[in-house]
Amino acid sequence: MKHNSRQIKNKDNNGFSEQLKAYLLLHAHALFSSLGRMVRNSFTSIMTIIVMAIAISLASGFYLLVVNMQQLTGELEATNQISLFLKTNVSDNAGEKLAEEIRKNNAIDKVVLITKEQALTEFKQYSGFGDVLDILENNPLPTVIQVLPSNTLNDMQGIENLMKQFNQLEKVDFAQLDMKWVQRLQSMMDIMQKAVFVLTILLGFAVVVITGNTIRLELQNRQDEVLVAKLVGATHAFIQRPFLYTGFWLGFISGLVAWVLVSFILLILQSPIEKLSILYDASFDLSYFSFVEVLSLLILSSILSVVGAWVVLHYQLQKIKPK
Amino acid sequence: MLKFDHVSKRYADAGDALLDVSFHLKAGEMAFLTGHSGAGKSTLLKLIAMMELSTRGNILLDGQNLNKITEKQIPFIRRKLGLIFQDNKLLQDRTIFDNVALPLVVSGYSYQEIGRRVRASLDKVGLLGKEKKYPLALSGGEQQRVGIARAVINKPRLILADEPTGNLDPELSAEVMHLFEQFQKVGVTVLIASHDVDLLSQMGHRILTLDHGQLKAS
Numbered sequence: 001m002k003h004n005s006r007q008i009k010n011k012d013n014n015g016f017s018e019q020l021k022a023y024l025l026l027h028a029h030a031l032f033s034s035l036g037r038m039v040r041n042s043f044t045s046i047m048t049i050i051v052m053a054i055a056i057s058l059a060s061g062f063y064l065l066v067v068n069m070q071q072l073t074g075e076l077e078a079t080n081q082i083s084l085f086l087k088t089n090v091s092d093n094a095g096e097k098l099a100e101e102i103r104k105n106n107a108i109d110k111v112v113l114i115t116k117e118q119a120l121t122e123f124k125q126y127s128g129f130g131d132v133l134d135i136l137e138n139n140p141l142p143t144v145i146q147v148l149p150s151n152t153l154n155d156m157q158g159i160e161n162l163m164k165q166f167n168q169l170e171k172v173d174f175a176q177l178d179m180k181w182v183q184r185l186q187s188m189m190d191i192m193q194k195a196v197f198v199l200t201i202l203l204g205f206a207v208v209v210i211t212g213n214t215i216r217l218e219l220q221n222r223q224d225e226v227l228v229a230k231l232v233g234a235t236h237a238f239i240q241r242p243f244l245y246t247g248f249w250l251g252f253i254s255g256l257v258a259w260v261l262v263s264f265i266l267l268i269l270q271s272p273i274e275k276l277s278i279l280y281d282a283s284f285d286l287s288y289f290s291f292v293e294v295l296s297l298l299i300l301s302s303i304l305s306v307v308g309a310w311v312v313l314h315y316q317l318q319k320i321k322p323k
Numbered sequence: 324m325l326k327f328d329h330v331s332k333r334y335a336d337a338g339d340a341l342l343d344v345s346f347h348l349k350a351g352e353m354a355f356l357t358g359h360s361g362a363g364k365s366t367l368l369k370l371i372a373m374m375e376l377s378t379r380g381n382i383l384l385d386g387q388n389l390n391k392i393t394e395k396q397i398p399f400i401r402r403k404l405g406l407i408f409q410d411n412k413l414l415q416d417r418t419i420f421d422n423v424a425l426p427l428v429v430s431g432y433s434y435q436e437i438g439r440r441v442r443a444s445l446d447k448v449g450l451l452g453k454e455k456k457y458p459l460a461l462s463g464g465e466q467q468r469v470g471i472a473r474a475v476i477n478k479p480r481l482i483l484a485d486e487p488t489g490n491l492d493p494e495l496s497a498e499v500m501h502l503f504e505q506f507q508k509v510g511v512t513v514l515i516a517s518h519d520v521d522l523l524s525q526m527g528h529r530i531l532t533l534d535h536g537q538l539k540a541s
Contacts, residue, residue, distance in 0.1 A: 022433040228412050231372070232473070233402035234429035235395075322374050 027241070034245040045250070048214045052207050052254035056301050057261040059203040060289070062196045064262060068287050069189060080159055081178045082166065084145040090171045092116060095143035098171055102147060107162060109150035116141050142173060204304050207254070211247050211308030218246060219316050227322050240313040244306055251305025255298040263288060324350040324512045325371065325481060330380035332366050332536075340366040342536040343380070348514060350480070353507040355523045356516040358533035364516040367533070368483050371514075372406055373397045385480060402430060405474030405511075407484035411466050413458040419445070419469055420454035426477040444472040448502060464495035471502060475511075482506060484515040488522070496522055 038045040086095050092115040099113045114122075119141040124133055149162055159177065166175035219226065229239050270286055277284040289297065325348040332341040341363045348354055356364050369375040370382055373389060382389040385403060392400055413422050420441055427437045445451045448468040450461075458466050467487060474482060482503065488496035500515075500522060507513050517523060523530060532539045 018433055019431070022431055025434065026428075026431060224412075225414055228414060229425065229429055230398070231374075231401065231406055231412065232426040232429055233398045233400075233477070235398045238429050322372075 030242040030245045034242045035249055038249055048250055049254050052210050053257035055203045055206045056254055056258035059200040060258055060297055061262045062199055066193050066196050080149055082147045083176045084166055085173045086143045086171050087173045088142050092143055099145050107149055108147055110148040112146040114144040116143050207304045208308035211250050211305040212312040215243050215247055215309040215312045226320050231322050236317055243313055244309050247306045247309025248302050251302040255301030259294055259297055324348055326383040328381045330377045330382055333378045339536050344538045346531055350512055351510045353513040354529040354531055356531045357518055362533040363536040364533055365485055368485050368516055371483055373400055402477055403480050405479035405482040407470050407474045407487045409486035409489040411470035413469055415458055419456050423473045423476055440476055444476040448472045464491055481512045486517055
């Protein structure tokens with residue numbers, strides 16, 4: 001643009017504000033003429049936008065899935081509570097005695113006994129299998145002692161030792177560290193998060209390539225125009241400007257369509273998810289895109305698209321030479 | 324204005340197109356470039372318009388050595404030139420106004436200035452009032468004049484025309500040539516490649532004759 005402004009200065013006509021106005025008008029013209037051209041070639045534009053929107057909504061949809069699952073698992077308390085499942089032949093009374101003994105241990109903060117009866121009531125209430133349990137003659141559930149160690153979460157060694165002790169107790173069928181499955185869930189979440197990250201990069205790359213290819217075809221269709229423009233002294237910056245704006249529009253509109261698409265899918269999922277969370281006696285609010293996320297989505301898809309256009313223009317424009 | 328100093332151009336596949344060509348065109352001079360087809364007329368013009376680079380020798384345009392021009396400076400060299408082609412190279416999907424305005428648009432002129440100069444330029448070639456038409460709606464001679472209007476709108480110091488009358492009948496050809504003379508009269512340097520020897524000799528300007536890439540003494 002340096003050359004361009006110098007060129008204008010050499011001319012006898014206008015002052016700085018006039019030049020700036022002409023320059024901005026040039027950009028505005030490229031912005032809207034590229035949009036107009038896309039509307040005129042609506043079939044090609046729509047095809048490209050659909051493909052890009054699907055790629056973008058895949059990436060952003062998986063992103064939202066992870067956000068929602070993180071929200072869900074975040075509500076789970078990360079405790080180092082240990083559950084001791086007693087053998088089924090151990091009575092509640094014997095269980096109470098064991099709980100008393102455990103309470104004396106210095107390393108223990110809190111002990112809660114859940115009797116077979118309590119366990120059954122709770123299970124009936126939350127599992128939704130209440131009627132099935134009524135058919136059974138005996139209560140199949142064991143007495144459970146919940147133990148909360150006093151030491152910190154980080155002290156895995158101490159907890160491991162405690163677990164070993166509990167497992168050796170005669171009345172205990174097995175001891176389970178509740179944290180284990182939270183940890184498992186969280187590491188699964190980590191994997192998913194990384195998978196979504198990789199997927200996003202791949203799909204982002206797809207957006208770059210799709211735009212690049214579209215711009216390449218557009219450039220081929222307008223080769224005569226480019227040649228004539230070069231012959232009358234157009235710089236690369238001037239020639240590529242409308243194409244870059246086409247890239248911008250492709251990315252921006254695709255991002256917009258992807259946002260609508262993902263929101264629509266979430267809207268469809270909203271009521272079944274609500275039903276499901278009622279069944280689990282949980283209240284779970286589905287997260288949609290926040291304002292900032294929508295903005296980032298649009299900016300990112302626009303930038304990727306412009307990059308795709310730029311790369312192709314950088315290599316192809318030099319090849320178009322007047323002969 | 325334009326100086327060729329022992330210029331040669333060799334194509335890898337077609338051999339020598341120009342061999343040791345030297346001449347000097349003074350500012351405001353009008354000259355014809357003639358010769359059989361394949362003599363190197365187009366190649367010579369392409370070297371000036373930087374569509375090709377010379378293999379040997381120097382070309383000085385307005386004091387600038389074209390051998391020392393970088394890729395990025397080429398557009399600014401072309402803005403000093405008015406190029407006219409046999410096939411006029413008009414954009415068929417643009418109006419006459421847009422076609423003629425193109426050199427000003429790429430140079431970043433304001434809209435008012437562009438409108439004013441496009442009308443002035445079309446007036447000069449006698450096509451005022453046809454701004455909104457498309458090239459195909461005009462006759463061959465008119466299209467060629469649109470090409471000329473586009474070439475002169477940037478107020479070039481040098482007009483290069485490659486067979487501008489190649490597709491026109493004798494009457495229209497003479498008309499177009501007289502148009503070039505008018506530009507020469509206001510100080511523009513004009514170089515026209517043409518094989519229409521009868522027409523050229525009538526006009527009484529300097530004639531450069533190429534024969535198999537070499538300039539014959541004139």
